[in-house]
Amino acid sequence: MSDPYDDTYTESQVIMTAVKIIAPFTLTYGLFMTFHGGDAPGGGFQGGTIVGVTVLMLAFAFGIEPTRQWLRNSFLVGLITGGVIIFGAIGLGMIALGGNFLEFYQLKEIFHIKPKWGLEAIEIAGISLIVSGVMISLFFSMAAGFSPERPSGTGGREESADRGVSDDD
Template identity: 50%
Template sequence: MSHDESTDGESPIRTQPRNSVFRTEDQTPYVESTIIMTTVRVVAPFILTLGLFVMFHGADSAGGGFQGGTIAGTVVLLLAFAFGIEPVRDWLNADRLLGLVAVGLLTFLGIGFGAMLFGGAFLQYNAYPYSHASKYGIELVELGIGATVAGIITGLFFLLAAGFETDEPMEDEQ
């Protein structure tokens, strides 16, 4: 009996071959679910809005860039689970994710070094000659952190979803 046959007449359970850590060519194909796709279409904008709210509200209360970026990044995971990982990966290619991370990092560094241009220390918001500079500076830094975190979480998800194979035997096979 092969590794994917069943003895009790129920549907077969596929197991991973020993030399494949995550990915095999005989994985079950993606199956569309109208209920899941419709639910994600409705819920995704609200989750993204919640992520942005947590990012922007982090200066005044609990929350911030990391938490908001994580929530915003999960929207992409929801889209991938509902519409398929490959189409979402093709839509949000590595260049776009790298761009998102770079924009977030440059925003953070721009605000930090911008304060130094006005004679302050790195991220010393009151060095800016604007009213409420501290509030706006913190908001922009949180937004930059959120963009970076969302890009990294999404990139890690796609990296793990792609899987990897190894030619080396696992420890228990030796």
């Protein structure tokens, strides 16, 4: 039985060259959005999304499998986990200082620094890492696809026999 879906990678010099030119700019813009989120439109979510999209562009241009091998699964899990740990640590740190979870006014009362720096730390170190890691991970998961062991919809005896059920039951 032939597979109706063709998932072969076709190399395109135009796309590869365009991505080589555009990727540094999109990565820089994503980092700019992340680092200037408190002072300008943007923030950790938008910046993390743009950084993640830069990796997706590389995967489309140079192949999903080489990009997946370059960004190992352990790196992506570490990125997401690190973001969650940083987010939680900052939030719990505010509780330890006598406030509520993510109540940054404790920073002003105890350390005499602007509460804005707590939010900046959450956006830059927490949210941007989580968003970019989740975006890239979801892309790789969807790109892997779902391949059932047997063709669906054949019905009848083949599926019943695979499960150990006969038509007589």
